[in-house]
Amino acid sequence: MTQLYDRVALIGLGLIASSMAHAMRRGGLAGEIVGTARSAETREIAREIGLCDRVVDTAAEAVADADLVVLAIPVGAMEDMAREIGPHLKPGATVTDVGSVKRAVVDAVAPHVPEGVHFIPGHPLAGTEHSGPRSGFAELFENRFTILVPDGNTAMEPIERLTALWQGMGALVETMDVEHHDLVLAVTSHTPHLIAYTMVGVADDLRRVTDSEVIKYSAAGFRDFTRIAASDPTMWRDVFLNNKEATLEILGRFTEELFALQRAIRTGDGEQLFDYFTRTRAIRRGIVEAGQDTDVPNFGRPVKKP
Amino acid sequence: MTQLYDRVALIGLGLIASSMAHAMRRGGLAGEIVGTARSAETREIAREIGLCDRVVDTAAEAVADADLVVLAIPVGAMEDMAREIGPHLKPGATVTDVGSVKRAVVDAVAPHVPEGVHFIPGHPLAGTEHSGPRSGFAELFENRFTILVPDGNTAMEPIERLTALWQGMGALVETMDVEHHDLVLAVTSHTPHLIAYTMVGVADDLRRVTDSEVIKYSAAGFRDFTRIAASDPTMWRDVFLNNKEATLEILGRFTEELFALQRAIRTGDGEQLFDYFTRTRAIRRGIVEAGQDTDVPNFGRPVKKP
Numbered sequence: 001m002t003q004l005y006d007r008v009a010l011i012g013l014g015l016i017a018s019s020m021a022h023a024m025r026r027g028g029l030a031g032e033i034v035g036t037a038r039s040a041e042t043r044e045i046a047r048e049i050g051l052c053d054r055v056v057d058t059a060a061e062a063v064a065d066a067d068l069v070v071l072a073i074p075v076g077a078m079e080d081m082a083r084e085i086g087p088h089l090k091p092g093a094t095v096t097d098v099g100s101v102k103r104a105v106v107d108a109v110a111p112h113v114p115e116g117v118h119f120i121p122g123h124p125l126a127g128t129e130h131s132g133p134r135s136g137f138a139e140l141f142e143n144r145f146t147i148l149v150p151d152g153n154t155a156m157e158p159i160e161r162l163t164a165l166w167q168g169m170g171a172l173v174e175t176m177d178v179e180h181h182d183l184v185l186a187v188t189s190h191t192p193h194l195i196a197y198t199m200v201g202v203a204d205d206l207r208r209v210t211d212s213e214v215i216k217y218s219a220a221g222f223r224d225f226t227r228i229a230a231s232d233p234t235m236w237r238d239v240f241l242n243n244k245e246a247t248l249e250i251l252g253r254f255t256e257e258l259f260a261l262q263r264a265i266r267t268g269d270g271e272q273l274f275d276y277f278t279r280t281r282a283i284r285r286g287i288v289e290a291g292q293d294t295d296v297p298n299f300g301r302p303v304k305k306p
Numbered sequence: 307m308t309q310l311y312d313r314v315a316l317i318g319l320g321l322i323a324s325s326m327a328h329a330m331r332r333g334g335l336a337g338e339i340v341g342t343a344r345s346a347e348t349r350e351i352a353r354e355i356g357l358c359d360r361v362v363d364t365a366a367e368a369v370a371d372a373d374l375v376v377l378a379i380p381v382g383a384m385e386d387m388a389r390e391i392g393p394h395l396k397p398g399a400t401v402t403d404v405g406s407v408k409r410a411v412v413d414a415v416a417p418h419v420p421e422g423v424h425f426i427p428g429h430p431l432a433g434t435e436h437s438g439p440r441s442g443f444a445e446l447f448e449n450r451f452t453i454l455v456p457d458g459n460t461a462m463e464p465i466e467r468l469t470a471l472w473q474g475m476g477a478l479v480e481t482m483d484v485e486h487h488d489l490v491l492a493v494t495s496h497t498p499h500l501i502a503y504t505m506v507g508v509a510d511d512l513r514r515v516t517d518s519e520v521i522k523y524s525a526a527g528f529r530d531f532t533r534i535a536a537s538d539p540t541m542w543r544d545v546f547l548n549n550k551e552a553t554l555e556i557l558g559r560f561t562e563e564l565f566a567l568q569r570a571i572r573t574g575d576g577e578q579l580f581d582y583f584t585r586t587r588a589i590r591r592g593i594v595e596a597g598q599d600t601d602v603p604n605f606g607r608p609v610k611k612p
């Protein structure tokens with residue numbers, strides 16, 4: 001494939017950045033990949049496994065002369081990082097991020113991006129429950145959407161180039177309004193995560209059912225929630241602190257509907273339950289047809305012999 | 307392996323019964339497997355794919371001379387079925403069921419089981435989102451728990467034989483008190499399913515986010531919920547109608563905790579969120595260590611090329 005950037009700087013070397021490193025290499029999309037992370041430990045691991053062409057100790061060094069800078073750190077850390085790298089950005093470079101929330105990141109980062117540098121916020125809708133520099137793999141973005149939310153004044157060429165990079169990593173790219181992104185993600189990601197965390201918390205708290213029972217008998221549905229609730233606590237704290245309004249709106253709708261179903265259970269209204277449970281199947285079919293999930297039973301989990 | 311029953315009658319030929327048929331055959335556990343289902347269509351499919359040794363048109367015929375009778379139909383259908391087969395059960399035979407709720411099934415079935423027939427209610431904690439006679443497979447019960455809830459007066463020999471059957475199909479077997487079963491399952495299965503159905507319903511209902519957006523951007527967490535919410539509506543209606551009390555108790559705890567987290571989001575209490583999200587990871591580790599789920603990212607879902 002074509003090289004799209006001479007030098008890419010990855011700020012943060014966790015799941016997303018390490019997956020990008022693998023995918024850019026596979027596609028020959030970057031001339032040089034320079035990486036950095038907050039801790040010496042992560043930088044050491046990155047060096048050991050040869051994740052980047054070069055691992056440097058500071059973000060300022062990493063962005064020097066980079067054509068593309070990717071902020072791949074928790075949402076709550078974006079502002080300080082933007083302030084730190086702002087003065088070192090090369091004129092004409094593009095800055096992007098991969099944060100799961102967009103309004104807060106735009107507000108935090110944009111003020112620190114100097115004139116002549118393009119800021120194109122982004123979000124790959126792909127992830128796993130694992131984190132850190134060893135968790136990345138080149139296929140993570142394959143057939144998944146990456147949403148870019150550039151403002152109306154951004155030049156076309158840098159947007160097209162960044163789009164080509166994500167496509168080169170296997171992603172489908174869409175652009176969207178910042179606020180709409182945060183609402184859509186509150187529905188498809190943030191609220192589901194909060195609910196999963198809550199369900200696992202409830203199970204953990206119960207006195208009358210032990211943790212060991214919960215663990216043994218988890219295959220009946222619960223274990224799916226525990227995967228989601230095993231995601232990185234820092235990342236998710238930052239998501240909820242930074243997408244308050246939309247999450248609270250969707251949570252309000254959620255509790256409203258939950259109360260209606262709860263009432264149907266209490267009053268024994270089987271018809272309402274049946275109709276509700278029937279209606280929700282169509283969305284699943286849509287997701288499988290759109291290639292966004294597999295139809296193999298239980299996601300095709302490997303069956304582990306005792 | 308050893309043949310444990312000369313003749314097994316499967317009443318209902320859906321996911322669970324068809325998986326049992328495959329698993330019993332693999333293990334040579336039954337001399338003859340006789341099956342029946344409500345609809346001519348299902349019986350025809352079962353004949354076509356050779357699911358049983360014999361498919362008969364009525365439950366009365368199926369249970370005649372059977373040493374083990376398995377009720378593998380929705381919980382709400384158990385009472386009528388028990389009334390229908392009661393007079394035809396062979397003295398000394400064992401009747402079991404696979405219903406997801408136990409108190410209601412015991413109350414519905416026990417009165418119709420004649421003296422001299424052993425009734426041992428059961429529940430395999432294994433399933434998928436698919437249903438019907440074609441959805442079964444021999445490995446479904448592998449390394450999963452089956453819970454038996456015999457009452458204190460049941461003879462040991464029939465319990466041991468039924469235990470051996472489930473073990474021969476790959477399951478781990480435990481016995482438990484009827485009420486405790488229903489509470490444990492309310493936590494590990496029933497409430498998670500209701501929550502998943504609700505979340506998918508909310509997403510489907512929203513005006514400001516289209517169904518097509520929900521589908522496209524589902525990989526960020528939501529799609530996991532849609533798999534659970536794709537399960538059979540009849541089965542789940544019956545579960546909630548028949549495990550009211552325990553489900554409502556756990557739902558009460560759930561909304562309580564959800565409100566606490568909602569409040570933490572509203573007030574920006576990052577510490578509380580972080581602590582909560584950290585605590586829930588331990589249960590996931592326990593489940594993976596106990597062999598009840600895989601640690602492969604995203605359950606090891608196949609990555610589908612566009």
Ligand SMILES: NC(=O)c1ccc[n+]([C@@H]2O[C@H](COP(=O)([O-])OP(=O)(O)OC[C@H]3O[C@@H](n4cnc5c(N)ncnc54)[C@H](OP(=O)(O)O)[C@@H]3O)[C@@H](O)[C@H]2O)c1
Nearest residue numbers: 012013014015016038039042073074077099100127131132
């Ligand atoms: N995981 C997902 O499913 C997913 C999906 C889409 C988008 N995202 C977004 O992608 C971003 C990165 O997530 P990830 O999953 O790649 O996380 P990760 O695996 O936990 O890695 C996070 C990286 O950020 C660094 N970091 C953490 N706190 C920092 C701070 N205060 N200042 C500077 N660097 C800091 C970490 O450095 P050390 O290793 O040295 O601690 C690490 O290299 C987040 O904004 C997240 O919202 C995540």
Ligand SMILES: NC(=O)c1ccc[n+]([C@@H]2O[C@H](COP(=O)([O-])OP(=O)(O)OC[C@H]3O[C@@H](n4cnc5c(N)ncnc54)[C@H](OP(=O)(O)O)[C@@H]3O)[C@@H](O)[C@H]2O)c1
Nearest residue numbers: 318319320321322344345348379381383405406433437438
């Ligand atoms: N699916 C799971 O994950 C799971 C796990 C553990 C336990 N269970 C329990 O196992 C039982 C069967 O579930 P399944 O998943 O095997 O269901 P399924 O695939 O939907 O099959 C249900 C079977 O029951 C028959 N049936 C439905 N309504 C009936 C009625 N009113 N009278 C007589 N027969 C009727 C159906 O006959 P037709 O095909 O002719 O309609 C079909 O053969 C349920 O009690 C469920 O709670 C399910």
